[in-house]
Amino acid sequence: MTEMLAARRSRLWQVTTPADLAAWVFRAPAPSPLDPVPGVVDGDWTAGLDETGRQAWALAGWVARTVVPEAAGTAGRYWILSHLDDAAPAVLRLTVGMLEILGLYETGEGVWLRSHAAPILSAIEAGAIDPQEWERRGIDLADDRTRTLAEDKVLLTCPDLATARWLLRQPPVIAGVRLLSCWVAAGPYSFEGRYRPEVVARAWQASQLLDGDGLDALTGGGDGFDRPYTGVTTAGDLPAQRSFDADTYRAGVDEHDRLCRALIAHLSRSDLTAGAGLAGVNVDVAWRDADGRRFIAEVKSVVGGNEVEQLRLGLGQVLEYRYRLAARGVAVAAVLLVSRCTDPVWPAICAGSGVLLLTGEEEPAWRAKLMTAAVGQICRDRWPVRLGESAC
Known part of the structure; x- marks a missing residue:
């Protein structure tokens, strides 16, 4: 050159x-x-x-x-x-x-x-x-x-x-x-x-x-998200070679969109604005609370008999996103939102990884649970602990 x-x-x-x-x-x-x-x-x-x-x-x-x-x-x-x-x-x-x-x-x-x-x-x-x-x-x-x-x-x-x-x-x-x-x-x-x-x-x-150091300013992270949430739609004709049930797939996409919008609307009632993506990581929903703490949510639709599969997949994804953001100097509280959860052990599984599990069926309790997650994030930020120890 x-x-x-x-x-x-x-x-x-x-x-x-x-x-x-x-x-x-x-x-x-x-x-x-x-x-x-x-x-x-x-x-x-x-x-x-x-x-x-x-x-x-x-x-x-x-x-x-x-x-x-x-x-x-x-x-x-x-x-x-x-x-x-x-x-x-x-x-x-x-x-x-x-x-x-x-x-x-x-x-x-x-x-x-x-x-x-x-x-x-x-x-x-x-x-x-x-x-x-x-x-x-x-x-x-x-x-x-x-x-x-x-x-x-x-x-x-x-x-x-x-x-x-x-x-x-x-x-x-x-x-x-x-x-x-x-x-x-x-x-x-x-x-x-x-x-x-x-x-x-x-x-x-x-x-x-x-x-500045760039991430927040250049990726919209100052608002707690990169871009407004616009939803996801499916094409009218799905490829013939796909082996899944097309109707179930469309229902899953629609349910995912409904959950995202429900969470965004819930936050807006507390004067919080949420969007999609954070610091270049493609999270489903991201926002800041009133005290400036960042949250990310991975959203999974449960349609038919895919509950366990979606919980496992969602937990893995939100852990990956939290890790990638931490590597960029962005600390977040991680949330997994699913349509429903019938196995009572899953909230504890998620909590063991520092992830808050929410279900679409319990929306009235979201606010209190998110506030609890915010307090837990403060503890993790102030007192780093080793695996297996209590943060607070």
């Missing part, structure tokens, strides 16, 4: 070197320092924006600070950020060199991102990217046929800001966008006349919302 970049004749080499730039492509996705700000912020420019609008500006600024080489010193010379407020809805566009790298609606209803294809395709081939996970999140990966580097880049589209933030936590994506940005930044640039420093300064300032 150093040799490839060195072959480019560019004013960019006045502020950095091809070798430094090549190394930067693969570093962790830390943004450029906030100071100096490349422009002057023009008063309280956020007054007319709602929270989604502020988050859209924050994402645009964070991406510019993260994927543009030497971003603070090259604004207006190698890249610009445009605010197309005459469009409906308004659009933010990050242009590096001759290429639009990022575009998003101020309403947060869509984000598109251009990346060099090689890091992403290599990661897919190596198993570091799961295309099915991308599909579940609504991320589309397509060939990009704009003329600049037409054969070497891909177009990534996301349905919302939270999904885009999740995508930008994936190292191959950051490497791909940085690689493309380096290549085009070292080429011709003719947009200096369109540069509006106040637009860059606004986004630069807004991007502070996504700074």
Whole structure:
């Protein structure tokens, strides 16, 4: 990559070197320092924006600070950020060199991102990217046929800001966008006349919302979840080769959705907002309580004679999710919610692993049990214990 970049004749080499730039492509996705700000912020420019609008500006600024080489010193010379407020809805566009790298609606209803294809395709081939996970999140990966580097880049589209933030936590994506940005930044640039420093300064300032150690801010974890819960539906026609009972499968999906919505509605009656996913882990339901403690719930529908199977599967999943979150520095209280449980030993089995078991049949008791689980989480946080010892 150093040799490839060195072959480019560019004013960019006045502020950095091809070798430094090549190394930067693969570093962790830390943004450029906030100071100096490349422009002057023009008063309280956020007054007319709602929270989604502020988050859209924050994402645009964070991406510019993260994927543009030497971003603070090259604004207006190698890249610009445009605010197309005459469009409906308004659009933010990050242009590096001759290429639009990022575009998003101020309403947060869509984000598109251009990346060099090689890091992403290599990661897919190596198993570091799961295309099915991308599909579940609504991320589309397509060939990009704009003329600049037409054969070497891909177009990534996301349905919302939270999904885009999740995508930008994936190292191959950051490497791909940085690689493309380096290549085009070292080429011709003719947009200096369109540069509006106040637009860059606004986004630069807004991007502070996504700074810090990153997990909470960049994945929506500050709310206790990554994205709103939208439910799951099944296609009208299921594959003929599947050996399960299609009606039972559909009933299970519907029951899972009913339980998720029942839990979210129950929490909302205590003024708590719940969603799906936390810190990039695909949990069914996640939320914060009034004291800021995080909870995750794995939800399992019990339909027909699958009660034991679902309890075993659900307990394993919620333990996995809790472990993955702990590895990222996110402590949670774990909940397993099932339609019903007829075996009286299962609450003790779950409690032995520090998991609260709830059933759909006992919703009036959920609030008290969740409060008990919160107290137990405080004890585990304050007094770590060895396996087999009592936490409190």
